Amino acid sequence: MTSVPLSQLEEARRALDAPLFADLAGDAAVSFEFFPPKTEKMEETLWNSIQTLAPLRPRFVSVTYGAGGSTRERTHNTVARIAKETEIPAAAHLTCVEATKAEIEEVVRAYWEAGIRHIVALRGDPPVAGTRFTPHPDGYRNAAELVAGLKAIHPFEISVAAYPECHPDSDSAESDLANLKAKFDAGASRAITQFFFSPEHYFRFCDKVRSLGIDAEIVPGIMPVSNFAATKRMSAMCNTEVPAWMGRLFEGLDDHPAARQLVAATIAAEMCRRLYAGGVRQFHFYTLNRAELSYAICHLLGLRADSQAQENAA
Numbered sequence: 001m002t003s004v005p006l007s008q009l010e011e012a013r014r015a016l017d018a019p020l021f022a023d024l025a026g027d028a029a030v031s032f033e034f035f036p037p038k039t040e041k042m043e044e045t046l047w048n049s050i051q052t053l054a055p056l057r058p059r060f061v062s063v064t065y066g067a068g069g070s071t072r073e074r075t076h077n078t079v080a081r082i083a084k085e086t087e088i089p090a091a092a093h094l095t096c097v098e099a100t101k102a103e104i105e106e107v108v109r110a111y112w113e114a115g116i117r118h119i120v121a122l123r124g125d126p127p128v129a130g131t132r133f134t135p136h137p138d139g140y141r142n143a144a145e146l147v148a149g150l151k152a153i154h155p156f157e158i159s160v161a162a163y164p165e166c167h168p169d170s171d172s173a174e175s176d177l178a179n180l181k182a183k184f185d186a187g188a189s190r191a192i193t194q195f196f197f198s199p200e201h202y203f204r205f206c207d208k209v210r211s212l213g214i215d216a217e218i219v220p221g222i223m224p225v226s227n228f229a230a231t232k233r234m235s236a237m238c239n240t241e242v243p244a245w246m247g248r249l250f251e252g253l254d255d256h257p258a259a260r261q262l263v264a265a266t267i268a269a270e271m272c273r274r275l276y277a278g279g280v281r282q283f284h285f286y287t288l289n290r291a292e293l294s295y296a297i298c299h300l301l302g303l304r305a306d307s308q309a310q311e312n313a314a
Contacts, residue, residue, distance in 0.1 A: 012277045012278070020270070020273050021269070021273060021300045021301070021302075023302075024276070024300075024301055024302030025302055026301075026302035026303055026304060027281060027302070028276065028280075028281050028282070028283060028298070028301045028302065028303060029059050029281060029282050029283075030056060030058050030059065030282070030283050030284070030285065030294075030298055030303065031058050031059045031060045031061060031062065031192075031219070031282075031283075031284045031285070032053055032058055032061045032062075032284070032285050032287050032294060033061070033062045033063075033064065033221075033284065033285065033286050033287060034046055034049070034050070034061060034062070034063050034064070034078070034287055034289050035063065035064045035071075035288075035289060036063055036064070036066075036071045036074035036075045036077070036078045037074070037078070037289070038074070042289070045289055045290070046078070046289045048291070049287060049289055049290060049291035050082065050086065050088070050291075052291035052292075052295055053287075053291050053294065053295060054086055054087075054088055055305035055306050056295070056298050056303050056305060056306075057306050058088055059089065059282075060088065060089040060090065060091050060118055061082060061088050061089075061090055061091070062090075062091040062092070062093060062118075062120050062159070063075050063078045063079045063082070063090070063091070063092055063093060064093045065092070065093035065094055065095055065122075065124070072107065075092060075093065076092070076107070076110060076111070076114070079091070079092040079111070079114070079116055080114040080115075080116070083114060083115045083116060084114075084115075089117075089118060090116060090118070091116070091118035091119065091120050091157075091159065092111050092116050092118070092119055092120070093119075093120040093122060094107065094108065094119050094120065094121055094122070094146070094150075095122045095123065095124025095125075095146075096122075096123050096124055096135065096136070096139055096140040096141070096142065096143070096145075096146050097123075097124035097125070097126065097127065097133070097136075098127065098136055098139075099136055099139050100136055100138040100139050101138060101139055101140060101149060102138070103139075104139070104140070104146070104149065105149075105153055108150060108153055108154065108156070109153065109154075112153075112154045112156075117156060117157055118156065118157040118158075118159070119150055119156045119157075119158050119159075120158075120159045120160070120161075120192070121143055121146045121147050121150060121158050121159070121160055121183075121188070122143055122146075122160070122161055123142050123143040123146070132169070133169065142179070142182075143160055143161070143179075143183055144179065144182035144183045144185070144186045145186070147160065147183055147186040147187050147188050148186040148187060150187075151186070151187040157189050158187060158188045158189050159188065159189060159190050159191065159192050159219075160180070160183040160184075160188040160190075160191050160192075161191065161192060161193075161194065162180055162191035162192065162193045162194070162205070162209070162218055163176055163193065163194050163238075163239070164193050164194065164196050164201045164202050164204075164205035165194070165196060165201055165205075165239050165240055165241060166239055167179075167238075167239065168237070168238060168239040173208075177208055177209065177212060180209065180214070181212050181214060184214055184216055188216070189216065189217075190216050190217035190218070190219055191209075191216065191217070191218050191219065192219045192221050192284045193205070193218065193219065193220050193221045193284075194221055194238050194239075194240060195221045195222065195223030195238075195240060195286055196220070196221075196240055196241075197240070197241065197242060197243055197246060197267075197271065198241065198243065198271075199271055199274040199275050199278065201241070202220050202275065202280075203278055205218070206218050217282055219282045219283065219284045220275055220280060220282075220283060220284065221284045221285075221286060222268055222271070222272060222283055222284065222285050222286065222294075222297070223268075223286045224264050224265065224267075224268040224285070224286075224293035224294060224297065225246070225250075225264045225267060225268070226260055226261060226264045226288070226290070226293065227260075228246070228247065228250040228260075232247075246267065249263055249267065250263060261292065261293065264293055265293050265296045265297060268293065268297050269296070269297045269300045269301075272297055272300075272301055273300070273301070276301060283298075283301070285297070285298075
């Protein structure tokens with residue numbers, strides 16, 4: 001069994017004895033994920049969210065990449081604008097789906113020219129839901145090959161995906177872990193997990209990862225649940241367990257969006273507090289381009305807006 005440092009035991013005890021979010025040190029580091037907007041209104045929402053979250057001094061923000069490169073231009077434009085107009089380090093998602101190595105090289109060289117130094121390298125999901133991923137004949141077969149290919153082009157900082165509850169396409173948890181190790185062996189800097197709703201899943205997964213000799217960051221991906229039905233659909237696709245108690249908490253709130261927000265913030269904040277008590281100091285938020293829930297959770301974790309960054313974002 002993995003021994004728990006005394007400082008973590010003291011923190012866990014304090015979390016139980018004191019008010020749950022009382023006097024946290026504010027030593028957590030956060031990052032945020034967005035998707036490229038489709039409309040002018042969505043772009044306005046995205047930029048309002050970025051301006052709201054920027055004063056929390058995120059380590060980076062990332063922008064997703066649609067299946068089969070369907071958002072390629074919008075992803076590039078969004079990431080390039082973040083890099084140009086803010087002081088936040090921007091990361092671009094990139095996948096292997098339906099792309100040749102030459103096409104991917106063209107994309108990443110354009111990112112490098114735009115000042116982007118961080119790529120979130122993913123195998124990616126097939127464009128048709130429910131089908132199996134098929135590598136392009138002239139493309140990369142998986143994320144580990146993509147990481148190695150990116151490193152051969154430029155010295156990017158590279159984040160990759162990790163799956164505490166096992167990727168749905170994996171033959172076994174062991175093969176899934178071996179795939180993660182291959183990504184780190186190829187040059188990945190950190191892993192960001194798929195969202196989960198049980199801290200125990202994350203901690204058990206980290207123990208297995210460390211047993212393989214991997215000492216890089218395994219950053220928990222946090223999904224504040226504002227639409228429970230949509231979250232259940234996403235969870236089914238990515239093999240994430242949704243506890244029955246969560247469904248009961250959202251019962252009867254379909255016509256009460258403000259109440260749903262409060263419940264969502266409570267659930268996510270409590271999970272982050274339990275992760276924090278277990279020694280976690282890095283969090284990655286899947287914002288769905290909305291700032292309120294992520295901002296509230298960060299505030300509860302002790303983070304406070306930087307006044308200078310606030311002025312710059314205004």
